[in-house]
Amino acid sequence: MKRFALLTLTLMLALPLSATSVEANDKRIKAGFIYVGPVGDAGWTYSHDQARKEMEALPFVEPSTYIESVPEGAESARVITGLVRKGHNLVFTTSFGYMDATLDVAKRNKDVVFMHCSGYKTAENVGNYFGRMYEPRYLTGIVAGKMTKANRIGYVAAFPIPEVIRGINAFTLGVRSVNPKAEVRVVWTQTWFDPGIERDAADSLLDVGADVLTMHQDAPATLQAAEARGAYVIGYNTDMRSFAPNAFLTAPVWNWGPLYSRIARDVQDGTWKPESIWWGMQQDLVRLAPLNDKIPAEVKLLVEEKTEAIKAGKLHPFAGPIKDQNGETQIAAGVIPTDGDLLSMSFFVEGVQGTIPK
Amino acid sequence: MLEILLDATVRAGTPILFATLGAIINERAGIINLGIEGLMLIGALAGFAGTQASGSLLIGVVAAFVAALLAGSIHGFITVQLRGNQIVSGLALTMFGIGITALFGRSMVGLTIAGFERVAIPGLSGLPLIGKAFFNQDLLIYFSFFLVVAIALFFYRTRWGLALRTVGENPAAADTCGVPVILTRFLAVAIGSGIVGIGGAYLSLATTPMWIENMTAGRGWIAVALVIFASWSSYRALAGAYLFGGITAMQLRFQAMGTTVSVHILQMMPYFFTILVLVISTIRLQKGASQQPENLGQPYDREDRK
Numbered sequence: 001m002k003r004f005a006l007l008t009l010t011l012m013l014a015l016p017l018s019a020t021s022v023e024a025n026d027k028r029i030k031a032g033f034i035y036v037g038p039v040g041d042a043g044w045t046y047s048h049d050q051a052r053k054e055m056e057a058l059p060f061v062e063p064s065t066y067i068e069s070v071p072e073g074a075e076s077a078r079v080i081t082g083l084v085r086k087g088h089n090l091v092f093t094t095s096f097g098y099m100d101a102t103l104d105v106a107k108r109n110k111d112v113v114f115m116h117c118s119g120y121k122t123a124e125n126v127g128n129y130f131g132r133m134y135e136p137r138y139l140t141g142i143v144a145g146k147m148t149k150a151n152r153i154g155y156v157a158a159f160p161i162p163e164v165i166r167g168i169n170a171f172t173l174g175v176r177s178v179n180p181k182a183e184v185r186v187v188w189t190q191t192w193f194d195p196g197i198e199r200d201a202a203d204s205l206l207d208v209g210a211d212v213l214t215m216h217q218d219a220p221a222t223l224q225a226a227e228a229r230g231a232y233v234i235g236y237n238t239d240m241r242s243f244a245p246n247a248f249l250t251a252p253v254w255n256w257g258p259l260y261s262r263i264a265r266d267v268q269d270g271t272w273k274p275e276s277i278w279w280g281m282q283q284d285l286v287r288l289a290p291l292n293d294k295i296p297a298e299v300k301l302l303v304e305e306k307t308e309a310i311k312a313g314k315l316h317p318f319a320g321p322i323k324d325q326n327g328e329t330q331i332a333a334g335v336i337p338t339d340g341d342l343l344s345m346s347f348f349v350e351g352v353q354g355t356i357p358k
Numbered sequence: 359m360l361e362i363l364l365d366a367t368v369r370a371g372t373p374i375l376f377a378t379l380g381a382i383i384n385e386r387a388g389i390i391n392l393g394i395e396g397l398m399l400i401g402a403l404a405g406f407a408g409t410q411a412s413g414s415l416l417i418g419v420v421a422a423f424v425a426a427l428l429a430g431s432i433h434g435f436i437t438v439q440l441r442g443n444q445i446v447s448g449l450a451l452t453m454f455g456i457g458i459t460a461l462f463g464r465s466m467v468g469l470t471i472a473g474f475e476r477v478a479i480p481g482l483s484g485l486p487l488i489g490k491a492f493f494n495q496d497l498l499i500y501f502s503f504f505l506v507v508a509i510a511l512f513f514y515r516t517r518w519g520l521a522l523r524t525v526g527e528n529p530a531a532a533d534t535c536g537v538p539v540i541l542t543r544f545l546a547v548a549i550g551s552g553i554v555g556i557g558g559a560y561l562s563l564a565t566t567p568m569w570i571e572n573m574t575a576g577r578g579w580i581a582v583a584l585v586i587f588a589s590w591s592s593y594r595a596l597a598g599a600y601l602f603g604g605i606t607a608m609q610l611r612f613q614a615m616g617t618t619v620s621v622h623i624l625q626m627m628p629y630f631f632t633i634l635v636l637v638i639s640t641i642r643l644q645k646g647a648s649q650q651p652e653n654l655g656q657p658y659d660r661e662d663r664k
Contacts, residue, residue: 038460038571040467068460069572154614160621187613188621194575195566200370200607204614207362219573221566242470243568354613357621 029090029264031055032083033066034076036095037193043218043237044192044254048094048117051256058261060268072097080105084112090267092260093117096161102126113267118163120343122274129259132280133163134170134342135310136252136288138317139303140234141174143249143291144182144212146299147232148175151182154205156215156222158192160356162345164216169349170317171214176351178302185210186354195221206231212249223248232294239289251289259285278339282311318342323350359615363607364491368499371603373398373565373574375502376557377581378588378595379509383550385585386513387543388526388653392448393433394554395578396455401426401555402562403459406569409471415563418471419498422559423552429455430551431544438543441657456572466569473567474498496564498556505553509592522546526651529658539658557581587635589642589649598635602628 033052037045045068052064065088070079076098083091084105090113093102099119106114106126114126122128144153153175157164172184185208187201198217202225205213214234215222220243226233227244235241235251259279266272279285288307291300309315320331324347331337348356377394384391391397401422408414408421433451436442474496482493492503513519521542524532529539561577562569580602588594609624643650 040460040464040571042468042570046467185614185616187610189610190621190625191575193572195568195570195573196370196373196561196575196577197606197610199566200366201610201614203366204607204610207359207366207611208614208616210614219566219570220568224566224568242468353616355618355621 027060027089027268027270029058029061029268030088031061031064031090031092031264032086032088033064034070034080034083034091034093034095034098035066035068036070036072036097037218038068039066041193041218042220042240045094045218047238047254048092048256051260052092054257055260055264058264061264070098074101077101077104080114081109084109089113090264091115096163099128113272115263120276122276124274127263127272127274127277129263129277129279131254131256131285132278133252133254133286134166134317135281136286137167137170138174139288139306139310140214140250140252141171141176142178142303142306143174143295143299144171144214144232144234145175145177145179146302147249147295148179148182148212150209150211151179152208152210153182153184154202154208154210154213155184155186155354156198156201156205156213156217157186157188158216158218159190160188162343165348165356166342166345167216168352169345169347172349172351173317173322176349183351183353186348186352188354188357189217193218195219198222199225202226203229220244235289241289241292248292249295250291253287253289255284255287258283280310281307282313324348325350325352359611361487361490363604363611364488365494366607366611367600367604368491368495369565369603370607371599371601372499372502373557373560374577374581374584374602375506375596375599376560377554377578378584378599379502379505379592380550380552380554380557381581381585382588382590382592382595383509383522383553384547385654386526386590386651387522387546387550388529388651388656388658389434389437389543389547390444390448390655391430391433391451391547391550391554392445392582393430393451393455393551394581395574395576396452397426397430397551397554398558398561398574398578398581399455399459399572400429401558402573403463403466403558403569404555405559406469406471406562406567407462407466409563410466410469415474415497418563419556419559422555426555426558427548427552430554431548433551434544434547437657438540438547441659444655444657452578460571463569463571467571469569471563471567474564498560498564501556506592506596513592523651525658526653529653529656533658533660539660543658554578554581583632586650587632587639589639590651591649601631601635605631 035045039049092115094117096118102114102116116128118130119128175182189197189201198221202222206229212232213226220240223233223244226247233247241248316336318337320335321333322331324330404425405418405422409418436447437444479493483489521537525539525542533539584598587598605628
């Protein structure tokens, strides 16, 4: 009896699989998106939604669905399952906290392709993707290092996870590459999205004398704080210069469009494989927003040079030697850390003032 | 540093203060309002949209008040006139507020306005320590000071205030004395909701002059808790809101100054203080100092009179 049940189950699983491979060429893509914030956040979720719209322009892609402000964790599995039930065959889950829920739902829905953003797990029908945001972060660090007069730069940070720590480190390395005397002060808000707290955190950094700010948050509150107090600011996620026309220098921004379109195409023609995609500036997944005209020409030139070097693979922000806050060597001279090392980064480089909550 | 800290405390506490004051007016009349978070969002969006369209901050604040008043009237109608469940109606109001502001706020995302600026009060703003925090603020903060005193005077020095408190304590007795219970309760819910809306507008017009979905980020729920913390007094609401704002401001500044105190301990403080104050107020309650309106949460129907 048990064997019979297993056999039927296998048949049931195999049937739709073979069916799809036969008619691969006229396969339609119906994509669903799970967002952690509202599409109107002007930041992270907004950047994904722009790419979703870009992907919809492909001829074989049907109008897609998105569900916003989905809480992270086990609860999200219900929402993801809902998308699958409604016939979506490609699901993007766009926040770290959806990782386990995505794998869980994927296990029970083998005919659907899942793409999880910013995680590290894959499965038969689950791939993950992210961008090497540390590359443009490094470049913004160069700008900040050149523009600071107080040699004190403030960083409004969300949560002490490797992604954020990597950003702070890359930024600081950029700063110190042009200004070894500058320090980067970090304040943790312990939230991705709370404009009030972000504003207050930014103010607290200005209060201790920082004259350039940057942030790893989803709202543009830090930009407004800098604008109001006549400091400079470097944004994140999207080009938010309208919030700080005078203070805004530049921002490392996301450009998910090309990646989403490629994934849709791969799923459509059957060449999709479960892999970990980690694109950088070379593939144009991450970019630098246009530089403010207040930045001197020679700094612009330097940034341009370094951009080309990164794109050509000649410059790696984390190429050793790199020392941590205590002066101990974490990455030896001549060594380029592996992606695994980068993805699990949990120390601050020399030049960061602040602690990583443990 | 203390001066800056005090200033940040007032600014962080003000949106919660407005919301708490509005909630107190609701509850003094006997109606629980769990829609504060939704009302704040409605106020934030209406305030921003009003200012964006007219270029006037005053019109924005009035728009926030009116929009939240109208939304609160739904809660008032359901709970007062129809005698519906106050908890359910309030929660529904919060969800309604989150949803409707997300929908109508789409076109407001990314737009900018000139927010409230500081206005120094001559003579007083130069005072050491408290000058900057209390006398060099924006007009809405001055208005919140006025409101704290005005509400206390209203409750205890006017006939209308007495009527309002009585419908919350003993509506049957109020009815006997000729107080229009249903109308009083409804107006308290509507006007209280309007004041909550100004708290939301403080976020979108002063703290961060912009509209972003869900920008209140849970402050409405803090206000709901602060009502109990404040034992329904506007003065204690001020203390509670500033305590909350102050602890938040302090932990961020400790980090910025580069102290080595664990961030987790710093960020635990607001919640630690909430528990502490709830314990203290509960002990005081047991000693017979309860300020909770006797009839809180009970619908009133003349036919039900015992």
